[in-house]
Amino acid sequence: MKKLLAVILCAAALTACGGRDTAEPTPTPTPTPVGTPVPSDVRTMITPSQTNPIKDNWTTLGEVGVVMDGEYTDIILATEAQRGGDGYMMWDDSQRWALVAVGEDNTYTLFDENMGGTAYIEVAMEGDSPAVNLVTTATVGLAVTKFTYSDGAFYAEELVTPEASGNEIYSSFPEYFE
Numbered sequence: 001m002k003k004l005l006a007v008i009l010c011a012a013a014l015t016a017c018g019g020r021d022t023a024e025p026t027p028t029p030t031p032t033p034v035g036t037p038v039p040s041d042v043r044t045m046i047t048p049s050q051t052n053p054i055k056d057n058w059t060t061l062g063e064v065g066v067v068m069d070g071e072y073t074d075i076i077l078a079t080e081a082q083r084g085g086d087g088y089m090m091w092d093d094s095q096r097w098a099l100v101a102v103g104e105d106n107t108y109t110l111f112d113e114n115m116g117g118t119a120y121i122e123v124a125m126e127g128d129s130p131a132v133n134l135v136t137t138a139t140v141g142l143a144v145t146k147f148t149y150s151d152g153a154f155y156a157e158e159l160v161t162p163e164a165s166g167n168e169i170y171s172s173f174p175e176y177f178e
Contacts, residue, residue, distance in 0.1 A: 002137040046154040048106035
């Protein structure tokens, strides 16, 4: 009888201590689909200047003409690296790259950096204004920056930023060859 009473008291004590779980359930995060950029809240304004960082001896790797505010403008991606006699680029550990929009009256320097890696552009018209996506690849990954033109200025927005550490082991981006 004492054992039965002890079991009943233990069971009653355990059920009384349990009570209801009042903790809020942890919300399940909504995943971002792969390949969908998450724009940053920071946009950098790029105003026109009169200087162009691209020198005459640089290699142009991408160029397209667009009309901005009624003015013909060339969007140019170039590097100081040179081509070899075989048509392949003679890359160094790092080289200077520049992305500019050069019009009749205004020049916009969108990107001007010394970097190890390569750069590629994609230009689209969003309404009546150009949008330039700059993809840069390096040993730690790739970055994507979008430059949109509006009201006499370009606005830069980082869409993809690589981790601070890493090591690229493969890329199917094509090599620049002429």
